[in-house]
Amino acid sequence: MKYLYSFIVLFVPWLVLSGKFDLLHVGMGIVCSLLVAYWSADLLFQDREATLSDRLRQLAGFAGYTGWMFGQIVRANLHVFRVAFSPQMHELLAPRMVEFETKLEKELSRFVLANSITLTPGTVTVRVEGNRFLVHALTDKAARNLPGAMERRIANIFEKTS
Amino acid sequence: MEILAYILISTGLIFFLGTTIGLLRFPDFYSRMHAASKGDTLSTVLILLGCICLVSTQGEMNWLLGLKILLIINFIFIGSPTATHAMMDAGNKAGAEPWKKDSE
Numbered sequence: 001m002k003y004l005y006s007f008i009v010l011f012v013p014w015l016v017l018s019g020k021f022d023l024l025h026v027g028m029g030i031v032c033s034l035l036v037a038y039w040s041a042d043l044l045f046q047d048r049e050a051t052l053s054d055r056l057r058q059l060a061g062f063a064g065y066t067g068w069m070f071g072q073i074v075r076a077n078l079h080v081f082r083v084a085f086s087p088q089m090h091e092l093l094a095p096r097m098v099e100f101e102t103k104l105e106k107e108l109s110r111f112v113l114a115n116s117i118t119l120t121p122g123t124v125t126v127r128v129e130g131n132r133f134l135v136h137a138l139t140d141k142a143a144r145n146l147p148g149a150m151e152r153r154i155a156n157i158f159e160k161t162s
Numbered sequence: 163m164e165i166l167a168y169i170l171i172s173t174g175l176i177f178f179l180g181t182t183i184g185l186l187r188f189p190d191f192y193s194r195m196h197a198a199s200k201g202d203t204l205s206t207v208l209i210l211l212g213c214i215c216l217v218s219t220q221g222e223m224n225w226l227l228g229l230k231i232l233l234i235i236n237f238i239f240i241g242s243p244t245a246t247h248a249m250m251d252a253g254n255k256a257g258a259e260p261w262k263k264d265s266e
Binding site: 013016017074076077079081090093096097122136 | 177180181183184187188189190192193195196197199200201203204205226229230233240243244246247250251254260261262
Protein backbone atom coordinates (compact mmCIF):
# COMPACT_ATOMS: atom_id res chain seq x y z
CA MET A 1 0.00 0.00 0.00
CA LYS A 2 2.81 2.43 0.84
CA TYR A 3 4.15 1.90 -2.69
CA LEU A 4 0.84 3.10 -4.16
CA TYR A 5 0.80 6.22 -1.93
CA SER A 6 4.41 7.05 -2.83
CA PHE A 7 3.66 6.58 -6.51
CA ILE A 8 0.72 9.02 -6.33
CA VAL A 9 2.71 11.54 -4.30
CA LEU A 10 5.51 11.44 -6.88
CA PHE A 11 3.48 11.23 -10.08
CA VAL A 12 0.99 14.10 -9.54
CA PRO A 13 3.74 16.73 -9.12
CA TRP A 14 5.43 15.25 -12.20
CA LEU A 15 2.29 15.93 -14.26
CA VAL A 16 1.89 19.45 -12.88
CA LEU A 17 5.53 20.41 -13.32
CA SER A 18 6.11 18.90 -16.77
CA GLY A 19 2.83 20.13 -18.25
CA LYS A 20 3.14 17.89 -21.32
CA PHE A 21 0.64 15.08 -21.80
CA ASP A 22 2.05 13.14 -24.74
CA LEU A 23 3.04 9.48 -24.47
CA LEU A 24 6.77 10.10 -24.09
CA HIS A 25 6.61 12.47 -21.13
CA VAL A 26 3.81 10.69 -19.25
CA GLY A 27 5.48 7.33 -19.85
CA MET A 28 8.79 8.61 -18.54
CA GLY A 29 6.98 9.98 -15.49
CA ILE A 30 5.32 6.63 -14.78
CA VAL A 31 8.61 4.72 -15.07
CA CYS A 32 10.55 7.17 -12.87
CA SER A 33 7.80 7.39 -10.24
CA LEU A 34 7.52 3.60 -10.08
CA LEU A 35 11.29 3.18 -9.64
CA VAL A 36 11.60 5.88 -6.97
CA ALA A 37 8.47 4.62 -5.18
CA TYR A 38 9.92 1.11 -5.14
CA TRP A 39 13.28 2.27 -3.75
CA SER A 40 12.26 4.89 -1.23
CA ALA A 41 8.69 4.27 -0.05
CA ASP A 42 10.09 3.55 3.42
CA LEU A 43 11.40 7.10 3.69
CA LEU A 44 8.11 8.79 2.79
CA PHE A 45 5.71 6.93 5.08
CA GLN A 46 7.19 6.23 8.46
CA ASP A 47 4.17 5.41 10.60
CA ARG A 48 3.10 2.16 9.02
CA GLU A 49 0.07 1.53 11.24
CA ALA A 50 -1.97 4.46 9.95
CA THR A 51 -4.83 3.30 7.70
CA LEU A 52 -6.23 5.01 4.63
CA SER A 53 -9.18 6.50 6.53
CA ASP A 54 -6.75 7.87 9.16
CA ARG A 55 -4.72 9.59 6.50
CA LEU A 56 -7.78 11.04 4.77
CA ARG A 57 -9.15 12.31 8.10
CA GLN A 58 -5.79 13.96 8.85
CA LEU A 59 -5.77 15.57 5.41
CA ALA A 60 -9.32 16.93 5.82
CA GLY A 61 -8.55 18.19 9.31
CA PHE A 62 -5.40 19.87 8.07
CA ALA A 63 -7.31 21.58 5.24
CA GLY A 64 -9.75 23.05 7.78
CA TYR A 65 -6.84 24.07 9.99
CA THR A 66 -5.20 25.87 7.06
CA GLY A 67 -8.35 27.93 6.54
CA TRP A 68 -8.47 28.92 10.21
CA MET A 69 -4.74 29.67 10.07
CA PHE A 70 -5.22 32.05 7.15
CA GLY A 71 -7.71 34.09 9.20
CA GLN A 72 -5.14 34.24 12.00
CA ILE A 73 -2.45 35.44 9.57
CA VAL A 74 -4.70 38.28 8.36
CA ARG A 75 -5.36 39.28 11.99
CA ALA A 76 -1.61 39.13 12.72
CA ASN A 77 -0.90 41.46 9.81
CA LEU A 78 -3.55 43.98 10.85
CA HIS A 79 -2.03 43.89 14.35
CA VAL A 80 1.50 44.59 13.08
CA PHE A 81 0.08 47.26 10.78
CA ARG A 82 -1.73 49.05 13.63
CA VAL A 83 1.28 48.95 15.95
CA ALA A 84 3.71 50.06 13.24
CA PHE A 85 1.70 53.19 12.37
CA SER A 86 0.68 54.21 15.88
CA PRO A 87 2.49 57.31 17.21
CA GLN A 88 2.63 55.90 20.76
CA MET A 89 4.14 52.61 19.65
CA HIS A 90 6.11 52.02 22.83
CA GLU A 91 2.92 52.13 24.94
CA LEU A 92 1.42 49.26 22.95
CA LEU A 93 4.45 47.00 23.30
CA ALA A 94 5.34 44.92 26.34
CA PRO A 95 7.66 42.24 24.96
CA ARG A 96 8.53 39.21 27.04
CA MET A 97 9.86 35.67 26.77
CA VAL A 98 7.44 32.87 27.63
CA GLU A 99 8.41 29.27 28.22
CA PHE A 100 5.93 26.39 28.26
CA GLU A 101 5.78 22.64 27.82
CA THR A 102 3.62 21.08 25.17
CA LYS A 103 1.67 17.86 25.39
CA LEU A 104 2.17 17.08 21.71
CA GLU A 105 4.15 13.89 21.13
CA LYS A 106 4.89 13.70 17.42
CA GLU A 107 7.64 15.65 15.68
CA LEU A 108 5.27 16.67 12.89
CA SER A 109 2.68 18.20 15.21
CA ARG A 110 5.40 20.08 17.13
CA PHE A 111 6.68 21.47 13.84
CA VAL A 112 3.16 22.61 12.88
CA LEU A 113 2.65 24.16 16.32
CA ALA A 114 5.94 26.07 16.16
CA ASN A 115 5.18 27.49 12.72
CA SER A 116 1.60 28.33 13.73
CA ILE A 117 2.80 30.25 16.78
CA THR A 118 5.03 32.29 14.51
CA LEU A 119 2.13 33.14 12.21
CA THR A 120 -0.47 34.08 14.85
CA PRO A 121 -0.73 37.66 16.19
CA GLY A 122 1.98 38.83 18.57
CA THR A 123 4.01 35.66 19.09
CA VAL A 124 7.13 34.14 17.50
CA THR A 125 8.76 30.84 18.39
CA VAL A 126 12.40 31.24 19.38
CA ARG A 127 13.47 27.73 20.27
CA VAL A 128 12.08 24.21 20.55
CA GLU A 129 13.96 21.68 22.68
CA GLY A 130 12.15 18.41 23.18
CA ASN A 131 8.74 19.44 24.47
CA ARG A 132 9.87 22.86 25.79
CA PHE A 133 8.91 25.87 23.66
CA LEU A 134 10.57 29.28 24.11
CA VAL A 135 8.29 31.97 22.67
CA HIS A 136 8.72 35.73 22.31
CA ALA A 137 5.43 37.58 22.81
CA LEU A 138 4.83 41.20 21.79
CA THR A 139 2.10 41.95 24.36
CA ASP A 140 0.75 40.57 27.65
CA LYS A 141 -2.45 39.49 25.95
CA ALA A 142 -0.61 37.44 23.35
CA ALA A 143 1.50 35.81 26.07
CA ARG A 144 -1.57 34.77 28.07
CA ASN A 145 -3.18 33.01 25.12
CA LEU A 146 -0.32 30.49 24.77
CA PRO A 147 -0.49 27.66 23.78
CA GLY A 148 -4.28 27.67 23.96
CA ALA A 149 -6.67 26.74 21.21
CA MET A 150 -3.97 26.00 18.66
CA GLU A 151 -2.48 23.10 20.60
CA ARG A 152 -5.93 21.52 21.04
CA ARG A 153 -6.69 21.81 17.33
CA ILE A 154 -3.36 20.26 16.32
CA ALA A 155 -3.76 17.46 18.87
CA ASN A 156 -7.20 16.71 17.41
CA ILE A 157 -5.80 16.38 13.91
CA PHE A 158 -2.49 14.59 14.34
CA GLU A 159 -2.36 12.88 17.71
CA LYS A 160 -5.64 11.00 17.89
CA THR A 161 -5.30 7.38 16.80
CA SER A 162 -8.59 5.69 16.13
CA MET B 163 -10.60 38.89 -13.29
CA GLU B 164 -7.90 41.45 -14.06
CA ILE B 165 -9.45 43.95 -11.68
CA LEU B 166 -9.44 41.33 -8.91
CA ALA B 167 -5.77 40.67 -9.68
CA TYR B 168 -4.89 44.35 -9.33
CA ILE B 169 -6.85 44.63 -6.07
CA LEU B 170 -5.02 41.61 -4.62
CA ILE B 171 -1.58 42.85 -5.70
CA SER B 172 -2.15 46.36 -4.33
CA THR B 173 -3.38 44.98 -0.99
CA GLY B 174 -0.22 42.87 -0.84
CA LEU B 175 1.91 45.94 -1.53
CA ILE B 176 0.12 47.94 1.21
CA PHE B 177 0.82 45.14 3.70
CA PHE B 178 4.46 45.13 2.56
CA LEU B 179 4.58 48.87 3.32
CA GLY B 180 3.23 48.23 6.83
CA THR B 181 5.81 45.48 7.32
CA THR B 182 8.68 47.69 6.23
CA ILE B 183 7.64 50.57 8.47
CA GLY B 184 7.23 48.17 11.36
CA LEU B 185 10.67 46.74 10.63
CA LEU B 186 12.20 50.23 10.83
CA ARG B 187 10.25 51.54 13.83
CA PHE B 188 10.18 48.60 16.26
CA PRO B 189 12.60 48.89 19.16
CA ASP B 190 14.64 45.65 19.16
CA PHE B 191 15.69 42.59 17.19
CA TYR B 192 12.84 40.34 18.35
CA SER B 193 9.95 42.72 17.69
CA ARG B 194 11.42 43.54 14.29
CA MET B 195 11.35 39.86 13.45
CA HIS B 196 7.66 39.86 14.43
CA ALA B 197 6.92 42.47 11.78
CA ALA B 198 9.10 40.79 9.16
CA SER B 199 7.75 37.27 9.57
CA LYS B 200 4.04 38.10 9.52
CA GLY B 201 3.94 40.81 6.90
CA ASP B 202 6.15 38.83 4.57
CA THR B 203 3.94 35.75 4.51
CA LEU B 204 0.58 37.45 3.88
CA SER B 205 1.78 40.02 1.37
CA THR B 206 3.72 37.48 -0.70
CA VAL B 207 0.70 35.16 -0.73
CA LEU B 208 -1.62 38.02 -1.78
CA ILE B 209 0.70 39.06 -4.61
CA LEU B 210 1.00 35.45 -5.83
CA LEU B 211 -2.81 35.03 -5.74
CA GLY B 212 -3.03 38.18 -7.84
CA CYS B 213 -0.56 36.60 -10.27
CA ILE B 214 -2.83 33.53 -10.53
CA CYS B 215 -5.76 35.78 -11.47
CA LEU B 216 -3.64 37.60 -14.07
CA VAL B 217 -2.27 34.37 -15.56
CA SER B 218 -5.74 32.82 -15.84
CA THR B 219 -6.79 35.44 -18.39
CA GLN B 220 -4.15 34.51 -20.96
CA GLY B 221 -3.01 31.35 -22.75
CA GLU B 222 -4.76 27.98 -22.88
CA MET B 223 -2.57 25.90 -20.51
CA ASN B 224 -2.94 28.50 -17.76
CA TRP B 225 -4.36 26.16 -15.08
CA LEU B 226 -0.95 24.45 -14.97
CA LEU B 227 0.72 27.79 -14.26
CA GLY B 228 -1.87 28.44 -11.56
CA LEU B 229 -1.10 25.08 -9.94
CA LYS B 230 2.62 25.86 -10.00
CA ILE B 231 2.02 29.21 -8.29
CA LEU B 232 -0.09 27.40 -5.68
CA LEU B 233 2.93 25.13 -5.08
CA ILE B 234 5.09 28.22 -4.50
CA ILE B 235 2.53 29.55 -1.98
CA ASN B 236 2.67 26.21 -0.20
CA PHE B 237 6.45 26.36 0.12
CA ILE B 238 6.34 29.96 1.35
CA PHE B 239 3.91 28.88 4.09
CA ILE B 240 6.40 26.26 5.24
CA GLY B 241 9.59 28.20 4.59
CA SER B 242 8.88 31.67 5.93
CA PRO B 243 8.11 30.76 9.57
CA THR B 244 10.99 28.27 9.58
CA ALA B 245 13.46 30.91 8.43
CA THR B 246 12.15 33.34 11.05
CA HIS B 247 12.52 30.66 13.67
CA ALA B 248 16.13 30.00 12.64
CA MET B 249 17.01 33.71 12.85
CA MET B 250 15.29 34.16 16.23
CA ASP B 251 17.19 31.17 17.57
CA ALA B 252 20.49 32.51 16.22
CA GLY B 253 19.82 35.93 17.77
CA ASN B 254 18.93 34.34 21.09
CA LYS B 255 22.11 32.22 21.06
CA ALA B 256 24.19 35.29 20.19
CA GLY B 257 22.80 36.98 23.32
CA ALA B 258 20.41 39.64 21.99
CA GLU B 259 18.56 41.11 24.98
CA PRO B 260 14.78 41.61 24.64
CA TRP B 261 13.75 45.27 24.86
CA LYS B 262 12.00 46.30 28.10
CA LYS B 263 9.70 49.26 28.51
CA ASP B 264 11.74 50.93 31.30
CA SER B 265 15.14 50.49 29.63
CA GLU B 266 14.95 53.84 27.84
